[in-house]
Amino acid sequence: MVQNAERRRDTTKDHLRLLARVARMYHEQGMRQPEIAATLNISQPRVSRLLKEAVAQGMVRTVVTLPEGVHTELEEELQRRYGLRDAVVVDVEDYQDDVIPPLASAAAAYLGVTFTGGDVIGISSWSETLLATVERLPQKNSQVADRVIQLVGGVGSPEAQVHATRLVARLANLTYARPIFVPLPGVVATTAIRDALLEDPGVKDVQAQWHDLTVVLVGIGSLEPSPLLLSSGNAVSQADQEELRGLGAVGDVCLHFFDATGKPVDSAFDQRVIGIDAPTFRAVERRVGVAGGMRKLSAIRAAIEGGWVNVLVTDLTIARLLCA
Template sequence: MTSPVGQRRPAGASTQLRLVSQVARLYHGRHLRQREIAERLHMSQARVSRLLAMAQDEGIVRTVVAVPEGLYPELETAVELAYGVAEVHVVEVTEDKAIPYELGSVAAQYFSDSPLDGRVIGFTSWSSTLRVMARELATGRGVRGRTVVEMLGDLGSPDLQHDAARATQRLSAALGADPVYLRTPGVVPDAARRAAVLHDPYVARTIELLGRLDVAFVGVGPADTHGPLRAGDNFFSADQLRAVRAAGAAGQLLQRFVDADGRAVRTDLDELVVGITLPQLRAAGRRIVVAGGASKHAALAACLRGGWIDLLITDLASARHLAATAGQPDESRFAY
């Protein structure tokens, strides 16, 4: 499992070592008990014990923790401590256009090695990175009664909507879960249209499920048109987005806008979104973000300051930016 000097490990191959290294750091470096590590990383205590044994077998633990090439534990710890987030994983990415694929691939390997707990799992199906994760996630043993539910209606072109539905189906199959789709526009023209959509029994059932999520894979982005989206294409117009930025929006979680401190920015646009609300998202048991790139730096920092992220998988440049610009979080930001 070693690699030649100067040769970067493939993202997927390094994920097991990343988990082994993380457990070793928590046990030997931060002196947490195996039970505490198991609770923190959502795994059994027996698995923690096996990973610690593997750390010795691989030579990661000797008299000190020897970090494998291509991993950044000190930076991960710096971001965790600066923002009070439970878990951060940093991935070295060769170029910006590769970010969705490489982060999605690492997330898929991570959740194959460290299976998800919880019966109701929220999913952002239009996220490019999370679609990669869903495609590459190894099929595991299903949990009876588990559900994967889409957290936002359709965004973007018909092709993107089709890809989003397939991603939900793939994630559900990998987890042995039943998919629950939200096949309605994610952004509607007016509040009256939204009210009519919410009366649909299938939509109402989905919205009700969003209030009891055990795990949420959250899409995070700038308060602007981004990725494969186009203004007005089942999405906000350029004028609407300019207005919400003028009102202080620094980023969005599933098209719910927050300011630089992670506080909700309340505008009329909230009444146009068909999907999870910020109070529902706050109530989720575990919120996971897999995102990176310069366009998302401000949004990621805002969401971390607001306590909206429990586990973050991001690229090296984004992590360095987050560590360099971190401020001490104000506890008042965590109340909605």
């Protein structure tokens, strides 16, 4: 009995030595499985089984060391905490107060990988960050989108309107898609004017196509308008800002304002916006928001808590505060 026990111990030790040897040859010496099999005079299937057993026994532990500037753990925490489909976090330390260039580069890289074919893309008109993103987006080798559709009225001051038109047209060109424009202002003076303009057959056609969207690209606005929106003539007036602030608004997506919890704010301003309606927007499967900077922290938090966007591209400081 004692001899049998000793024999089992010796067999176990021999097996463990073989496990360790195979594991070291594969993981440390970089040998391929056929080489290991030939060297040890065992079958390749057995080598494969031994490697799996070495992992199960705890002999081999995989450790992923993140390179500098890559924040996968933080991205995964954002996804988990806010129920996002995806998150991209970028370091903006070298850019001081201007977070747009690194955010735009990160967003362009993300979109370059995730535009794979057949998409109907919606894009908001009055976003400096999206304009910079599209400028950095590489030309695709084949058609990856059917249409690029404007989400908010693009008519404004001549200089700003050039930016809005270029944004839609350039993205369509890069993806070999057909551009669809909204030939109206983003904001009009009264609800009656908006309702009348929405009866135009051309506008009704665009409205119908909003239901075909598979992905939307938007900026996340704070209550104070961006310089581009301000120069466009479509910005929120001081009086409207005061009304929205009184209603608890902290930010907007496509000029639809929401409070700190992401709940839509019912305002007179909302009744004068010409653009995709909130229910249609929120029904789009992939809603990509690109925004960063401390000025937009409350708006970004509300946008993801309220489900306005489900893919977020933001900067490292904002990401850490969102996960704190």
